[in-house]
Amino acid sequence: MRNIIIASTSTIHGSGYLEYLLDHLETYFKDAKNILFIPYARPGGISHNAYTRTVETAFAKINKTVTGLHTFENPTEAIKQAEAIFVGGGNTFVLINQLYKNNLIGVLKAAINSGTPYLGTSAGSNICGLTIKNTNDMPIIYPPSFNALGLVPFNINPHYLDPITGSTHMGETRETRIKEFHNFNTNPVVGLREGSWLEVSGDEIILKGTLPARVFEYNKTPYEVDSETSLNNLK
Amino acid sequence: MRNIIIASTSTIHGSGYLEYLLDHLETYFKDAKNILFIPYARPGGISHNAYTRTVETAFAKINKTVTGLHTFENPTEAIKQAEAIFVGGGNTFVLINQLYKNNLIGVLKAAINSGTPYLGTSAGSNICGLTIKNTNDMPIIYPPSFNALGLVPFNINPHYLDPITGSTHMGETRETRIKEFHNFNTNPVVGLREGSWLEVSGDEIILKGTLPARVFEYNKTPYEVDSETSLNNLK
Numbered sequence: 001m002r003n004i005i006i007a008s009t010s011t012i013h014g015s016g017y018l019e020y021l022l023d024h025l026e027t028y029f030k031d032a033k034n035i036l037f038i039p040y041a042r043p044g045g046i047s048h049n050a051y052t053r054t055v056e057t058a059f060a061k062i063n064k065t066v067t068g069l070h071t072f073e074n075p076t077e078a079i080k081q082a083e084a085i086f087v088g089g090g091n092t093f094v095l096i097n098q099l100y101k102n103n104l105i106g107v108l109k110a111a112i113n114s115g116t117p118y119l120g121t122s123a124g125s126n127i128c129g130l131t132i133k134n135t136n137d138m139p140i141i142y143p144p145s146f147n148a149l150g151l152v153p154f155n156i157n158p159h160y161l162d163p164i165t166g167s168t169h170m171g172e173t174r175e176t177r178i179k180e181f182h183n184f185n186t187n188p189v190v191g192l193r194e195g196s197w198l199e200v201s202g203d204e205i206i207l208k209g210t211l212p213a214r215v216f217e218y219n220k221t222p223y224e225v226d227s228e229t230s231l232n233n234l235k
Numbered sequence: 236m237r238n239i240i241i242a243s244t245s246t247i248h249g250s251g252y253l254e255y256l257l258d259h260l261e262t263y264f265k266d267a268k269n270i271l272f273i274p275y276a277r278p279g280g281i282s283h284n285a286y287t288r289t290v291e292t293a294f295a296k297i298n299k300t301v302t303g304l305h306t307f308e309n310p311t312e313a314i315k316q317a318e319a320i321f322v323g324g325g326n327t328f329v330l331i332n333q334l335y336k337n338n339l340i341g342v343l344k345a346a347i348n349s350g351t352p353y354l355g356t357s358a359g360s361n362i363c364g365l366t367i368k369n370t371n372d373m374p375i376i377y378p379p380s381f382n383a384l385g386l387v388p389f390n391i392n393p394h395y396l397d398p399i400t401g402s403t404h405m406g407e408t409r410e411t412r413i414k415e416f417h418n419f420n421t422n423p424v425v426g427l428r429e430g431s432w433l434e435v436s437g438d439e440i441i442l443k444g445t446l447p448a449r450v451f452e453y454n455k456t457p458y459e460v461d462s463e464t465s466l467n468n469l470k
Contacts, residue, residue: 014403045415045418094415133377134373135373135374138368139381141419142368146377159404170245170247170394171371172278179279180279180326180373194404
């Protein structure tokens with residue numbers, strides 16, 4: 001059975017890396033001693049090693065060891081053998097480009113669909129959707145495709161931000177950007193606020209965390225869904 | 236001689252469309268009766284016709300007529316014949332995709348380099364750089380390439396935003412995003428704040444408007460440049 005956590009962010013304001021999720025992850029990853037970490041998204045351009053050390057420190061608090069995918073000579077085998085997989089945030093274009101370059105899209109999707117527990121945060125959540133077309137990241141690398149893992153039948157907009165009242169900045173709001181998306185694409189988009197995540201168990205998709213999420217469907221007015229709502233019928 | 240305006244935004248807060256630039260545009264476009272408008276970026280998914288009407292209304296104030304590129308059967312010929320060209324904002328991926336699709340990149344570059352006065356705002360400024368890799372837009376369409384017109388030897392980040400003091404949002408700041416860019420690319424990036432523009436006359440590139448711009452060079456600490464500074468040596 002599939003077990004997937006699709007989290008808006010790794011870190012909520014005023015709290016440590018993954019801290020808000022750790023209690024939950026202790027149960028979620030109970031059958032895994034070691035987490036395979038995919039550090040490809042490199043937030044702020046951090047090295048794969050340095051990024052893996054951050055993740056090691058966080059998971060040590062719940063007695064898990066962490067191994068970076070970049071340390072394996074054969075990353076395909078590493079994914080096939082993994083007890084659990086975590087893909088952290090950073091730049092979604094860099095992440096998906098590296099997954100394509102190393103020919104890992106298929107094997108990652110197969111491992112997750114056959115039951116390897118998966119945690120994604122931010123960029124690691126973007127790739128769970130059909131495409132990465134709702135990332136907030138800067139397109140600093142041209143990837144071979146925007147197609148992603150398609151673990152859920154919609155797209156993810158992590159770090160979802162409501163329009164800022166009284167802002168004088170003329171750049172597009174997040175809602176306008178997603179509206180533009182629906183001029184060219186018909187699949188739904190789930191805007192996940194920081195502190196929210198989707199939990200996929202088999203075919204069941206439930207919104208978790210304390211906040212509502214904002215759902216954007218093609219040709220519909222965007223709407224809010226509360227925590228614990230099922231998104232099974234969203235497609 | 237080349238004449239290019241690369242503006243951060245079409246509209247500054249509390250003012251009408253293009254209003255802050257109109258006096259200047261009256262002189263700048265003095266030899267053109269008609270402006271060829273390229274509406275491809277479609278802000279908010281607006282139609283080409285509706286977008287062109289907005290631009291018509293603005294330019295009517297300085298007695299210019301406007302024709303939308305989408306109304307020509309042969310857009311290549313229309314660009315070659317244009318007295319002046321304006322490319323407005325919206326989504327940069329949609330804009331560049333349509334330019335590639337209609338095979339217009341080369342002809343547009345040639346027209347501008349041979350002296351057709353050009354105005355770009357926002358997405359229309361992004362395409363003046365080497366690549367669109369510093370756009371803030373959502374990648375809602377997968378274009379054939381991120382390579383742009385290369386009218387200046389660096390990239391543009393329009394609507395440049397300083398880090399927001401006291402923000403609790405954990406998404407990357409603009410500066411972090413550009414820092415990530417420099418892990419994979421070496422060309423400079425000019426962060427243009429709203430109300431600023433670059434004016435290119437021949438090989439001379441001058442920052443205009445009241446605000447300083449922020450320059451990001453590879454392996455250097457980002458720095459501010461004041462209005463009226465020449466950026467001729469930035470490459």
